[in-house]
Amino acid sequence: MKKKVVVLLISPLEIDSRMCNELKTLITAGYDVIVYAWDRERAFSDKAYGKVEGIPVNRVLVKSAYGRGVGQLFNYFCFWVIVFFRLLKINFDIVHCVDLNTLLPGVIAAKLKRKKILYDAHEDFPALMLDLKVRPLVPLAAKAESILIKMVDSVITVSNPISDVLKKRGAREITVVRTTKLLAEYDYTQDQVFSLRKKLGVQDKFVFFYIGLLSHNRKLIEIANIFTQDQNNDIVFVVGGYGILEEELKKAAQECAKIVYIGRIAGNEVPLYTKASNVILAVNTKKSKNSNTTLPNKLFEAIAAGRPIIGSSLGPMGRIIRETECGLTVDDPDNAENIKKAIFTIISDKAIYAKLCCNAVAAQQTYAWEKTAKTLLRVYKNLET
Known part of the structure; x- marks a missing residue:
């Protein structure tokens, strides 16, 4: 029974x-x-x-x-x-x-x-x-x-x-x-990935992606400001989710073409959005005791999609990123310059980006x-x- x-x-x-x-x-x-x-x-x-x-x-x-x-x-x-x-x-x-x-x-x-x-x-x-x-x-x-x-x-x-x-x-x-994530849910064709990127208007851009709780602890406004202030038009910040920053991020997207606000999406849509991105963002303030003890979905979504992640260096997330070398860690995320440095390290060196992608795929054997x-x-x- x-x-x-x-x-x-x-x-x-x-x-x-x-x-x-x-x-x-x-x-x-x-x-x-x-x-x-x-x-x-x-x-x-x-x-x-x-x-x-x-x-x-x-x-x-x-x-x-x-x-x-x-x-x-x-x-x-x-x-x-x-x-x-x-x-x-x-x-x-x-x-x-x-x-x-x-x-x-x-x-x-x-x-x-x-x-x-x-x-x-x-x-x-x-x-x-x-x-x-x-x-x-x-x-x-x-x-x-x-x-x-x-x-x-x-x-x-x-x-x-x-x-x-x-x-x-x-x-x-x-x-x-x-x-961790079910790898089969991230098995999309190139046509499916391109179709979503085209729908978002980012088909020829280098996409940084965040979906989840929209709170100040995630440093999302600071990240949006990095994209707003930089002159590189080949990079885009795609952001969505739910929380107290929804209206502020929506406004930022209206004022800057390099920020794409997608609002709320269902959980079963996240794998395709992750796969259609180039880098996943999961940066938390070091002042957040909870964020630095838990393991965010973002880390394992990035690994399942074979995409590098930029995350905080503290806690179990930082440890896994360092052990697998599947991304870059930010030692002091409360200083926006450190987040910016990690972002531009990835986009300025194709060899580093390719290596991080390979390491993310290799991490699937464990996670x-x-x-x-x-x-x-x-x-x-x-x-x-």
């Missing part, structure tokens, strides 16, 4: 490629999966039920917006209450809680029904809250995680530094499951979802015992 897994997600599944990989792996392995996802802006659908890449999704349509900080506490409470009562009404074997902001309803419902709990921590969440300027709630979040994490049956996270943090908060069994999936399935197998 199939084991039923309920996944709790605080954002639309459409934008979460990592979760799509995890859930498709579980479905292929024979698990019966359903996702409860909060689409607070109804950006992808206003329908409560649907499927995303074949994965059943039950949407929670409580209206809110990103970047509101403590102003959306009531909306979170509504999400928790709705999810909690839905969990009480259905049968399931495992509840898979993605990040701290879904853990409370998942733990309470699973304990009442004597079911297994998997905590999937993509972030050091209290540190993330510091980045998002929600400082008053940070001690409460750390305390809540320390209490709830002792009640779960297993924990997975994306990096060793976050694993160390969670152990200090009381986690017992932790497995690192990196955010690919085809290997990571086995680790995830071992965790689930242990939950069944």
